[in-house]
Structure formats: structure tokens, C-alpha cells
Amino acid sequence: MGKLTGKVAIVTGGASGIGEYTVREMVKEGAKVVIADINDVLGGNLSEELNRSGKKTVYQRVDVSNEEEVEKMVIRAVNEFGKLDILFNNAGIGGGGLSHEIELEEWHKILAVNLDGVFLCAKHALIAMRKNGQGSIVNTASIMGHVGREHALAYISSKGAVVSMTRALALEYAKENIRVNAVCPGYILTPLLQSAGEEIVIQLADAQPMGRIGKPEEVAKAVVFLASDDASFITGTSLMVDGGYTAQ
Secondary structure, eight states: OOOTTTEEEEEETTTSSSHHHHHHHHHHHHEEEEEEOOOOHHHHHHHHHHTTTTOOEEEEEOTTOHHHHHHHHHHHHHHHOOOOOOEEOOOOOOOOOOOGGOHHHHHHHHHHHIIIHHHHHHHHHHHHHHTOEEEEEEEEEOOOOOOOOOHHHHHHHHHHHHHHHHHHHHHHGGGGGGEEEEEEOOOOOHHHHHTTTTHHHHHHHHHHSSSOOHHHHHHHHHHHHHSSSGGOOSSOOOEEESSSSOOO
16 A cells, blocks of 8 residues: 555646656555646646556646636545545746846736645635545745745745745644645756756756755655655644755
8 A cells, every 4th residue: 555545635736847746656655636737738648647557637727826716626626536635735936036126916926826826725625624634735835935045035935935824724723633734845856947957957956965956756755755644743844855955
């Protein structure tokens, strides 16, 4: 039996990057998974691939900043698989530039996905989990929720808020056997980072105590641990998956 045998999970941002690797790790560990994303091609292809190998997944298009779509996503999970045990609140976007040049529209867009989206998905997942009497939510925060960096004010602000939201939700629902934790990736070799160019990747690798960039599957395994019963007495924590970056 796998760590997640009999569990039903939703993974937002599940079509690529850390989300995709987490979907693959979760089904390997026995979970049924709703792959939620806005990339219909990647999400649909991933679901079809996994289902051909005997896994049980469905793809659901969702804009996490849209409450109606989020509610439909949770309803789909319950209707398709009978319940909801796990939410991996992973969907997010980045943004950069000098803080005094950020347009309010861009600020709102980043916070709508990275913060409002986490709240909305947690809100509707909690409604389903409370009916089960148990559940596990894992939020994707970031090392940038714990340390500063120039040219990323909106992103850093959103991830710091996710860390605080994680603690607040953990305390609020602890007695209902619903755990809420955050995973805080460092620099991970996702398609987004690769698109920055080889020179940037090398520079970032040199800045890491372990001398390399992290792998998406390393984050995925941390998420599965937090979501599983192996972490049954862990709630309200932020797990750094950063190769020691924040220990410097």
C-alpha cells in the first residue's frame, strides 16, 4: 500500500512543474487526483497518460481566483471520487520589477492568484473535509515568504501572507482533525526557471549551500509527506525545501 492509498486529492497548478510532479507522486502512492489548472492541453494530456497506466485522475479547468470555478472544482472531486482528503494549494504566478514602478493592476493580479486563490481553495476544500471529519491542506509558499529579495514585492508579499494563513488555518481547524501546512521551495528547476536561461540557472546553483538547484520531484515528495498520515502530528508548519538557502 502507498502512503496515500484510499485518499482523494486536488492539485492546483497540477499540469506542469512542481504540480505535475506532485500529481505523479500522489498517484504512485495510491491517491485519486483531480488535476486542476488553466492549461487544458497539458492538464488533459497528463490525466490521459496517467489513466492509461491504470491511475485514477480527472482534469478540471479552474482559475483559482474565481470562486465559482473553485467551488465547481471541489464539487467535481467529491462527485467523481466520493470525498476530498487532500488539497495541494499550488497554483501561483510570479512578477518582478522595481517596487515603485509596479502598477496596481499587476499587484492585484499576483495577489488574486497567489493569495486569494489559496484562500478560496482552502475555503471550499474545508467545507468538504469537515464533512469527512478529517483532511490535509498543503499550501505552496516559498522561501520568499521568509526572506527578502529585491524586485519581487508582490510575489514576496503574497507568499509571506500564505505562511501566516497556513498557521491561522492550522489552529482554527486542528480540533476537527484537519491539518494545514506549507511547503516552501527554494530555487527549483521548473520550466519557468529554465526559461530564464542557463547562465541564470548556473548563478543560482552557485548561490546554494548544496551547490545545485532543487528538483521538482524533491518538492513533490515533501508535499506527499505533509499530506500523508506520516505527518499526522504536524500542522501549522512551513517545511523548507531549499537546499539550506534560508539557513545561511
